[in-house]
Amino acid sequence: MSGGRTKAIRCAACQKRIRAHEPDLILQDLDGGGPQKFFHTRCGGAAYAAVTEKLGGYLLTVRHVEAEAN
Numbered sequence: 363m364s365g366g367r368t369k370a371i372r373c374a375a376c377q378k379r380i381r382a383h384e385p386d387l388i389l390q391d392l393d394g395g396g397p398q399k400f401f402h403t404r405c406g407g408a409a410y411a412a413v414t415e416k417l418g419g420y421l422l423t424v425r426h427v428e429a430e431a432n
């Protein structure tokens with residue numbers, strides 16, 4: 363592993379990049395330890411639907427970005 367670049371994160375709903383300054387939703391599948399999925403907060407409906415479908419099977423984290431951060 364090398365380089366300090368932040369890997370581009372794409373929204374699982376609209377496939378567009380989630381910019382570093384945008385808050386996002388992180389959906390983690392607790393069952394199979396699958397990969398995390400990321401969503402724009404505005405695309406979060408899909409994430410919430412998945413959580414509702416499988417209560418307790420997903421961990422949904424909302425990451426807030428500090429507007430004043432540095």
Ligand SMILES: [Zn+2]
Pocket residue numbers: 373374375376377378401402404405
């Ligand atoms: Zn999106």
